[in-house]
Amino acid sequence: MNTLLPFILCLILLIVFLTIWANKLRIAYPILLVLAGLGISFIPGLPLIKIDPDLIFFIFLPPLLFEAAWSVSLKEMKKWWRIIGSFAFLVVFFTAFMVAMITNQIIPGFSIALGFVLGGIVSPPDAVSTGAITKFVKIPKSTQAILEGESLLNDASSLIIFRFALVAVGTGSFIWQEASIDFLWMLVGGVGIGLLIALIFIYIHKHLSTDAPSDIALTLIEPYFMYWLAEQFHCSGVLAVVAGGLLLSYKRLNFLSSSSRLKGYSVWESFVFLLNGMVFLLIGLELPEIVAGIRSHGMPLSTAIGYGVAVTIILIVARMLSAYAAMLATIIFRPQVAHSQQFSKRRWTTPLLMGWTGMRGVVSLAAALAIPLTLPNGEAFPYRNLILFITFVVILLTLVVQGLTLPYLIDKTKLFVGLESDEEREQSTRLRMKIGLKQHVYNFVKARYEEEYIGHIGIERILRHWEDQSKVQDSSWMDDKARRIMLDIFAEQRMYLTNLNKEAEFDEEIIRQQIYQIDLEEERLKYV
Structure with a gap:
């Protein structure tokens, strides 16, 4: 502990300095964080930080999803629910399916179930990365609302795929009838438990003599309660946090004082900022062990990098196809919108932007780190190190390549010239x-x-x-x-x-x- 605590404090200091540097360079801080994670992997003799895979979801995901639910506009989500729903569910399933099918063909011994594990991990774009990148450029309000709403819901859909794929890998079978019932219970039960816990906490806020510190403390434990209770009933903890967070956000004026809202905003902004930074650096600390595991199975590092590049290309192509498919669906099924002046002006550019904003980040990292070390029968989880490595390559390439070129693409090609x-x-x-x-x-x-x-x-x-x-x-x-x-x-x-x-x-x-x-x-x- 005497060695680990100063090391963690140094990591936090590094996160702060990298963010300051990123703001000066006018680039998104997740780009520097993922590069720093890569750089850390080359430093010998650093302390090993081991976190139980079962705790990864519980530590990182609830507060990240909860904060996103408080930030998103429920009104805008209702306005753009069709395209948000299609990108958050249909596009995620389509992307995971493409990843599963293609990796099953190109990676020797890689089963379809393992492909869905990988697809569930890398299919959701990261809201934090996209928001950090787009803050330096001007994009339409509608596009921004769609990206925010999509990023909130696609985490839930992708992690449901991830959970079912883990079960298929562990049991070696997949029964559609049972899976359908479990899927329905995860959806309904998760949303119901999240809303119930939210109502209980609203009652506590309103009827107890809480002040700003106690209100903030309650908001910090609320997402953990929602996630934990939903998981105890074998529901979706992710959906519970999202549903409960949206309700609490919608009712915030009814139970939080002005002091609680102001101070809570600053606390949550700093808390989520540190969580994001720590996840990026944790994967860097894990990389040497991951690379060693890949080589121990006789796979050259160049081959693993090639697989990572191939999966990245699959993700970009799938999102591009989905974006233009959504545009064609609008033209066919909603002609009144398709013939509007605003839609016609950005008919071809908006899908291009939507297709190029698929940066992966914290949720994918947390899901990859949460892969169990062993199967229920005690055997080592197959291809775990390769899946972790591919996930890191995907995040690195999407953040650096797409993240650095997106502002340039918007500025130089005048995609949104009418934004004034x-x-x-x-x-x-x-x-x-x-x-x-x-x-x-x-x-x-x-x-x-x-x-x-x-x-x-x-x-x-x-x-x-x-x-x-x-x-x-x-x-x-x-x-x-x-x-x-x-x-x-x-x-x-x-x-x-x-x-x-x-x-x-x-x-x-x-x-x-x-x-x-x-x-x-x-x-x-x-x-x-």
Whole structure:
């Protein structure tokens, strides 16, 4: 422990420095992390960090999926549910199938069941990597919403494939009837347990005297409870976390204070950032042992690299084909959308972007590391080291090749040359939202406190503030009565914005940004 603890602290420090460097270079930090993981594998004498494969999912996946569920816009997911559903389920199954069939043909002794294990691992694109890369370029809001929604759901579908494939490898058989019943129970039970646990925690938040630290502590254990309980009932822990996280995110204004939301955002951002970094570096620490295992079975390293490159090409081609198939389906089955000006303008470019944004990352790494060391009969899991190595090659190539070329592709080929109109429309929407919010608050204050504000300097200044947005230089007017009214105003603003979010023309991201500003104002009020 005396040696391991300083080493882990050094890894965290390395993650921070690499992220700072990545921001200066204006590239996505997962690219440098995966390269650092590769570099670490060449350093001799480093301490070995062994994590039980059964604990990999439990340690890393629940918080990563939970944070993604809180970040995604449920409104946008509903809007684009057709294409999100097709990419999150149909495309994942299609990709895993292609990987299984082709690897069964090109890798000697590699069974179809092992191919589905590998396919389930590498089929889901990584939300963190895609988001980190696209933040340096401008893409349409619709495309961004699709990528976020897809990345949240495809983890669940791919890991279900992974689990069933592990069972097939372990038992040597696959009974479709039993698998279908198990699959249905994993879906229904996982979602149901996730929603139930979420409702229980909402009740705890609302009816116990929690403050910001206790609220944040509860949110940190919520995904682990959802995942663990679902797994105890042989359901999908991943779906439980996703469903429960979406419900908690949707209800966050009802049970979390402004202080809890603000402080929790910072805590979760740092927590997930460290988890992502540690997974990338852990695979680097495992690489020497993985390579040694491959060579011990008589396979040259160049051959294993070739398999990794081949699987990467399969993934890119499968996603490209799927993206253009989705476009053709839209043209055939939704002609009213296909003939719209926006769709026609980006008819060929959007599938190209969707096909090139398939970077793999943390979920694939965690799934690969979670492959058991042995089968139920005690034999070593076949081709485990090769599957781990191929997964690392896939992640390395997709992050470096696609990740570095995607911004260049968008900028130089002017794929979204008309995006300026989207920005203008967003600014116009934001302005109309703020004007409507100010007018609503002014009417609310005047109607509710018509009799109270006369003769009270604090309330009169509140009214003038919302009438003309004038700046008040002193804070002596903010007594208990004025503070109470300001808190009522903040609550009314949030209610107004929540109702406004039901309208299709307002992006949920804009609404959330405005609520964040209101939370900041409420926090500032505590120190006035």
